[in-house]
Amino acid sequence: MRTASSNKLLIGLALVVCIALIAHLVLGYAELPTIHMSGHGWFALGLGIVFSVVLGAVLSAVLIIGRRRGFDESAHEAVIDHDPEG
Secondary structure (H helix, E strand, O other), X not given: OHHHHHHHHHHHHHHHHHHHHHHHHHHHHHHHHHOOOXXXXXXXXXXXXXXXXXXXXXXXXXXXXXXXXXXXXXXXXXXXXXXXXX
8 A cells, every 4th residue: 555655646746846847948938039049059059969969879879789798797697696685
């Protein structure tokens, strides 16, 4: 029965966060016409977005390749060998 109450709490918290985000978007959208950004700002924003996406893709690829080739198996076995409860 404890799981049901904690699920309700998490759902309630998620709803509050979603409502707060929507309110922030609505209030922020009203202020957009007063915000001006130069060409350098747009370039920096675009460069940051591209860098973040490329970095995320590279790290994901390294994670997937390492998992498929078994690079993390030795670390997993070391944890199992030294686990006093296992």
